[in-house]
């Protein structure tokens with residue numbers, strides 16, 4: 370992992386009418402890292418992902434990619450620059466084959482696309498390449514979505530709750546696929562995830578937000594032992 374920053378948020382806020390979903394968020398994402406993003410329901414995690422990937426334009430502050438401002442850039446333009454996203458509910462094109470879904474991903478990418486065969490090898494999708502994407506199981510659909518994202522040739526992939534709905538064995542399998550993608554392509558991964566123990570195993574650092582505000586950003590061992598984080602998840606400590 371290098372210490373060079375690939376993306377920075379500077380004082381980012383997102384208001385929906387009078388409601389502040391994000392307030393004054395500032396932090397950096399390091400090139401090559403796996404950054405976990407966690408926080409209670411409604412903390413603003415999905416809003417944050419959308420602000421980073423172009424689904425939402427923040428109402429204040431700046432988003433920088435490689436030092437250049439991309440705050441108002443739409444999703445397709447960010448994708449062409451190397452910013453991809455996978456969604457909580459797998460968005461595959463059910464009537465196309467698995468291979469065709471990966472090729473659709475390629476058609477949205479920029480100039481630095483990864484080798485198709487290497488994506489198939491990393492994702493392990495080889496045995497189901499000719500199957501209709503709507504017929505495969507949840508893990509395979511999540512893997513197709515990641516494969517299609519990788520096919521765009523991203524430098525950073527934002528993943529919204531990638532482990533949701535998977536059992537313990539499937540979580541291990543999917544985490545390994547994510548790790549292989551990171552090793553092979555040097556891609557930076559940002560994962561919003563409720564399963565904080567699983568997140569701690571794969572993430573280099575974890576960002577905690579609450580009520581749209583920055584709480585802490587550090588190594589998993591530090592974050593999981595942070596009193597404020599424990600309080601957010603478990604409630605205030607009471608003297609016996």
Ligand SMILES: Nc1ncnc2c1ncn2[C@@H]1O[C@H](COP(=O)(O)OP(=O)(O)OP(=O)(O)O)[C@@H](O)[C@H]1O
Nearest residue numbers: 385388389390408409410411412413414415416417
């Ligand atoms: N388009 C919108 N209009 C109004 N309020 C919104 C909109 N999108 C999100 N919100 C509100 O912003 C807050 C943050 O939502 P967000 O989905 O980002 O939280 P989250 O941390 O991803 O939650 P969860 O863990 O439950 O998925 C919530 O209170 C939500 O109701």
